[in-house]
Amino acid sequence: MPETLSYTESELVALLKQRTQAAFSYLYDNYSGALYSVVLSILQDKELANDVLQEVFVKVWRQIDQYDPGKGRLFTWLVNISRNASIDTLRSKSYNAQKQIRELTETVYTAAGSINTETDKIGLRKIVNLLKEEHKILIELAYFQGYTQDEISKLLNIPLGTVKTRLRSALIQLKDFLKK
Amino acid sequence: MDIKEYIQSGIIEQYVLGLADPDEVAELQLLRNEYPELHEAISDFEQIFEETIRANQVQPPVFIKSAVEKQLFGDDHSGAIVIENAFAAEPDKKSTSGLWKYLAAACIILLVASTALNFYFYSGYKKSQDQYETLLAERNTLQANNASYQQDLKMFQDSVMKRVEMKGMPGKEQNVATVLWNQNSKDVYIYARSMQEVPTGKQYQLWAIVDGKPVNAGLITDCVGLCKMNRIDHAEAFAITLENAGGSPTPTLTEMYVFGKI
Numbered sequence: 001m002p003e004t005l006s007y008t009e010s011e012l013v014a015l016l017k018q019r020t021q022a023a024f025s026y027l028y029d030n031y032s033g034a035l036y037s038v039v040l041s042i043l044q045d046k047e048l049a050n051d052v053l054q055e056v057f058v059k060v061w062r063q064i065d066q067y068d069p070g071k072g073r074l075f076t077w078l079v080n081i082s083r084n085a086s087i088d089t090l091r092s093k094s095y096n097a098q099k100q101i102r103e104l105t106e107t108v109y110t111a112a113g114s115i116n117t118e119t120d121k122i123g124l125r126k127i128v129n130l131l132k133e134e135h136k137i138l139i140e141l142a143y144f145q146g147y148t149q150d151e152i153s154k155l156l157n158i159p160l161g162t163v164k165t166r167l168r169s170a171l172i173q174l175k176d177f178l179k180k
Numbered sequence: 181m182d183i184k185e186y187i188q189s190g191i192i193e194q195y196v197l198g199l200a201d202p203d204e205v206a207e208l209q210l211l212r213n214e215y216p217e218l219h220e221a222i223s224d225f226e227q228i229f230e231e232t233i234r235a236n237q238v239q240p241p242v243f244i245k246s247a248v249e250k251q252l253f254g255d256d257h258s259g260a261i262v263i264e265n266a267f268a269a270e271p272d273k274k275s276t277s278g279l280w281k282y283l284a285a286a287c288i289i290l291l292v293a294s295t296a297l298n299f300y301f302y303s304g305y306k307k308s309q310d311q312y313e314t315l316l317a318e319r320n321t322l323q324a325n326n327a328s329y330q331q332d333l334k335m336f337q338d339s340v341m342k343r344v345e346m347k348g349m350p351g352k353e354q355n356v357a358t359v360l361w362n363q364n365s366k367d368v369y370i371y372a373r374s375m376q377e378v379p380t381g382k383q384y385q386l387w388a389i390v391d392g393k394p395v396n397a398g399l400i401t402d403c404v405g406l407c408k409m410n411r412i413d414h415a416e417a418f419a420i421t422l423e424n425a426g427g428s429p430t431p432t433l434t435e436m437y438v439f440g441k442i
Binding site for chain 2: 021024025028032033034036037038040049050053054057058061070071072073075076079080083084121122123124125126127142143148149167168169170171172174175178179
């Protein structure tokens with residue numbers, strides 16, 4: 001058995017607040033794989049993903065005092081930081097929204113599947129790909145592309161109310177798949 | 181609140197994935213404190229979420245760990261621990277509270293301005309209200325007077341009335357008055373067409389000359405148009421004298437102003 005210790009989330013948070021290198025090391029070793037998959041599933045580019053992952057860990061280190069356990073688990077908090085950083089990068093780079101949509105619609109609607117089959121298996125994408133088309137596209141746009149429901153409504157030319165209800169259904173479906 | 185429905189609505193998944201909007205987030209935070217089953221459902225999903233992500237994780241390149249360590253702890257392990265300014269991590273908080281302070285200040289200024297305007301408008305309103313009420317009163321008076329005049333006009337035209345024109349006495353020629361004498365009812369009315377203004381303490385009195393003797397027909401008051409006087413059954417003439425206020429049992433003949441023979 002490895003000599004690695006296993007901390008509960010609250011123990012880890014307490015450790016991290018002490019800002020020891022050991023604490024950082026534990027965090028990286030136990031969470032980088034998960035967080036990297038989140039970043040990669042959004043950016044789909046390893047170079048960019050590497051940069052963003054570093055950015056994420058620095059951010060986490062700085063902002064650990066802001067983590068509120070009453071609002072959710074540490075893991076969720078880390079994933080959301082990772083997701084937000086990835087989306088910021090996605091939106092600020094030369095990727096433009098139109099290009100994304102074209103690629104995305106190709107991915108979703110062509111029988112051939114996505115351009116990069118590898119990315120299909122990363123993080124949540126593996127599960128999302130099991131959803132039916134109209135749900136899949138919403139989660140792609142909302143989760144992986146960072147579009148607001150309002151923006152999605154305009155992009156797909158669907159009423160905002162429909163976007164809201166459909167997204168909720170999509171997420172319920174997603175949850176059902178996760179449980180299996 | 182049907183908490184079961186809420187739990188099954190998809191909002192939990194939306195929240196954990198970071199897809200809920202601020203209102204929805206706020207509502208969920210409130211509700212989770214109230215409903216332990218909600219709190220549990222959220223934790224359950226978070227667990228599943230973690231398990232799923234971990235099941236599909238991807239190991240990053242090895243160099244990244246040391247790159248970050250270098251950034252956070254410096255080159256060698258005995259080097260300075262770079263503790264980024266924790267306060268720098270709070271720009272969001274600051275700008276949010278700054279925004280709230282600004283909004284609060286703006287609200288207070290608006291409130292004060294609004295209150296000042298209220299006072300200004302109210303005083304204007306009050307003034308208008310007073311003017312309006314004054315106008316109303318004047319209007320009412322005018323209407324009443326007009327009605328009176330209409331009636332008087334009718335009386336003048338009424339054939340049952342005997343009209344007695346009274347001429348001014350020598351030295352007082354400008355005074356003119358008219359008596360209307362209802363031949364049926366014997367009511368007497370006086371119309372002081374053009375009588376000198378009465379000095380303070382004095383009053384005009386109407387007399388009917390009956391069988392050569394003066395009979396009091398009433399005091400002339402400040403009436404509008406025709407004044408109703410005493411009933412007189414017979415008379416040969418009418419006269420007006422100026423008496424002391426309250427009248428006199430016998431006329432002061434030197435103070436006769438107008439006289440009219442029937």
